[in-house]
Amino acid sequence: MSTPPPPPPSPSSSSNDSRTTSTEAVTGIIISTVIGVVIIAVAYFIIRYCIIRLRLRSSNSSNEEEQVTARMGTIRSPSSIAVTTMNSRIGTEPVEKFLKEIMKEKPMRFTPQDLVDFTQNYGKVLGSGGFGIVYKGQFLNGLPMAVKVLNSNMNKRAEEQFMAEVGTIGRTYHINLVKLYGFCFDKTVNALVYEYMENGSLDKYLFEDGNHKIEWGKLHEIAIGTAKGIRYLHEECQQKIVHYDIKPANVLLAANFTPKVADFGLAKFCDRERSFETFTGGRGTPGYAAPELWLPISVTHKCDVYSFGMLLFEILGRRRNLELMGAAAVATGEQSQEEVEWFPKLVWERFEKGEMRSIVAACGIGEKEKEKAERVCQVALWCVQYQPEARPTMGRVVRMLEGEEEIERPPNPFQYMTPFPQSSSSSWTMTMSTATADSSSRERGKAGDESEITLLGIERI
Ligand SMILES: Nc1ncnc2c1ncn2[C@@H]1O[C@H](COP(=O)(O)OP(=O)(O)OP(=O)(O)O)[C@@H](O)[C@H]1O
Ligand SMILES: [Mg+2]
Numbered sequence: 001m002s003t004p005p006p007p008p009p010s011p012s013s014s015s016n017d018s019r020t021t022s023t024e025a026v027t028g029i030i031i032s033t034v035i036g037v038v039i040i041a042v043a044y045f046i047i048r049y050c051i052i053r054l055r056l057r058s059s060n061s062s063n064e065e066e067q068v069t070a071r072m073g074t075i076r077s078p079s080s081i082a083v084t085t086m087n088s089r090i091g092t093e094p095v096e097k098f099l100k101e102i103m104k105e106k107p108m109r110f111t112p113q114d115l116v117d118f119t120q121n122y123g124k125v126l127g128s129g130g131f132g133i134v135y136k137g138q139f140l141n142g143l144p145m146a147v148k149v150l151n152s153n154m155n156k157r158a159e160e161q162f163m164a165e166v167g168t169i170g171r172t173y174h175i176n177l178v179k180l181y182g183f184c185f186d187k188t189v190n191a192l193v194y195e196y197m198e199n200g201s202l203d204k205y206l207f208e209d210g211n212h213k214i215e216w217g218k219l220h221e222i223a224i225g226t227a228k229g230i231r232y233l234h235e236e237c238q239q240k241i242v243h244y245d246i247k248p249a250n251v252l253l254a255a256n257f258t259p260k261v262a263d264f265g266l267a268k269f270c271d272r273e274r275s276f277e278t279f280t281g282g283r284g285t286p287g288y289a290a291p292e293l294w295l296p297i298s299v300t301h302k303c304d305v306y307s308f309g310m311l312l313f314e315i316l317g318r319r320r321n322l323e324l325m326g327a328a329a330v331a332t333g334e335q336s337q338e339e340v341e342w343f344p345k346l347v348w349e350r351f352e353k354g355e356m357r358s359i360v361a362a363c364g365i366g367e368k369e370k371e372k373a374e375r376v377c378q379v380a381l382w383c384v385q386y387q388p389e390a391r392p393t394m395g396r397v398v399r400m401l402e403g404e405e406e407i408e409r410p411p412n413p414f415q416y417m418t419p420f421p422q423s424s425s426s427s428w429t430m431t432m433s434t435a436t437a438d439s440s441s442r443e444r445g446k447a448g449d450e451s452e453i454t455l456l457g458i459e460r461i
Contacts (some may be wrong), residue, residue: 107170112189119147119269127201129249130285131266136196142195145181147306149189162190169265172237176229178252178262197260206248207320214257216365219315222259224401226251229261230308234301240298241265246307247288248314255324269368287321292388296410302388305397309383313344317363344384345414352412353402375401381410 011443116122118137124132132150139145162185170180179195202222205214214222226246233241243250243264250262284293290306292299313321321343350359360373385391390411392400399405 015416018272025416034410044172050186053167057151107166107180108193110182110184110191110193112184112186115147115149115189115191115193118145118193122147129263130245130265132191137193138196146194146196147191148194149191152190159185159190162404165265166192168239168241170263172233172241174229174232174237175258176225177232177261177264178260194262197262198255199254199257201249201262202251202253202259203248205253206314216318216363216373218257218367219318219368220376220401222251222257223312223376225259225314226261226311227394227398227401229259230304230397233261234304234394235302240301243307244284244293245288245312246304247285248311250309290388291386293427300388301394302391305383305391305394306388308394308397309380309391310344312376312380312383313347316347316359316365316373316380317343319343322417328442331444348381348412348414351381351410372403375403378407378410381413382407384413385411386413 069208110118115137118139119135120137122135124136125135126146127132132148135147135149137145137147166180166183166185170182173179178197180192180193182193183192184191205219230243230246233243241264245263245266246261252260254260254261284290284303284307288307288310290299290303291297293303310321347359350356356374356377357370359377361368365373379392379397380394382390382400383397394407400407402437
């Protein structure tokens with residue numbers, strides 16, 4: 001007996017299978033849609049949460065942001081974003097912190113009209129110097145600035161250097177350097193826009209009578225801060241910068257009297273109008289300029305060390321190195337012979353005789369500061385050494401001033417100098433004999449074995 005063949009698959013079972021398959025497919029689609037929606041929803045909530053947190057964090061500065069938006073209309077600069085960052089932070093974080101944040105930014109380019117707006121049509125003059133006139137101004141958010149409008153006698157080469165240097169200056173950041181916010185370079189106006197320094201320049205506190213007195217301990221801190229600023233220019237910043245014009249007028253004081261070196265990088269591209277007129281092709285300011293700036297000797301960063309030494313003497317004595325009313329003042333008793341004398345030389349003479357204490361006491365510096373003052377005295381004598389190589393680096397100057405490095409006894413910085421009787425009792429003569437002068441000086445002294453040069457650096461002008 002044969003077994004019946006298996007029944008052919010019924011049409012109903014085949015349709016059941018295909019129904020099951022399509023049900024699974026639909027379920028799959030639904031599940032993946034649900035998962036997708038859940039993922040999107042979670043991502044949405046995470047993003048929203050982050051945005052809310054960010055908004056909460058910056059809510060304190062919303063007012064400033066509004067002001068910035070308003071100001072953006074006046075600055076047509078591609079780097080105005082830097083200002084946005086800067087301004088939105090002000091008020092919530094210390095100024096130093098936000099300056100650090102913008103340090104990587106290039107300085108902004110302003111138009112002449114921007115400067116007119118900032119300075120309210122150049123309404124307030126802060127002062128003037130060899131490079132031009134300085135005006136007070138402010139950004140729309142109230143951040144003050146100092147606008148230095150440069151003398152208009154730039155030649156083509158100087159103009160090119162201006163652009164190159166502005167880039168360099170704008171990228172230097174140090175607590176002891178005045179920050180460059182931006183510049184204006186135009187056919188009609190060349191100007192630099194700096195951070196505003198509330199307490200003006202150091203010369204006011206050293207030389208002016210009246211209410212501008214700072215106690216000597218603070219002056220010592222100012223000396224160290226200034227030295228650190230110059231050290232940064234010489235040794236630490238990307239492109240080394242020689243200042244060429246270190247002097248109390250170029251040390252500006254912030255609201256808390258933090259010293260900041262101003263005008264670095266300017267000497268290269270600016271023709272000065274006043275301070276340089278006694279020099280032929282030289283740089284610097286009489287009284288502070290190193291000998292090599294007016295002699296055909298190669299000039300290095302050590303010329304700044306010399307000028308800093310002169311500044312140290314003035315900090316020590318809280319007087320100009322040459323305070324001269326003339327021989328008549330001595331005759332009438334208005335001034336003593338010592339006061340008329342050039343202070344650095346006077347300091348050396350006392351130091352040589354082992355009377356450093358008496359200088360310190362004569363400068364009115366109290367017991368508490370005596371040790372620091374004696375250090376300042378010796379460091380100053382090292383800085384003004386005639387030979388640039390004999391002067392310390394600014395790094396060593398800082399260490400010596402801070403008492404981290406022992407100070408060797410300085411040699412006589414003024415051995416090439418003898419008093420020179422002229423009509424003005426302030427004139428000295430530097431005598432360089434071929435036996436003692438360095439090789440380049442010797443070359444310069446071809447005219448004779450011994451040559452005399454009036455030391456313009458200590459002439460009163
Ligand atoms: N950033 C600033 N903030 C506040 N005041 C400033 C600023 N820059 C300059 N000044 C003021 O303007 C005055 C003139 O400065 P300026 O640099 O033009 O001349 P100077 O320092 O006397 O000579 P030099 O041309 O050799 O630098 C300073 O003495 C100071 O009082
Ligand atoms: Mg200056």
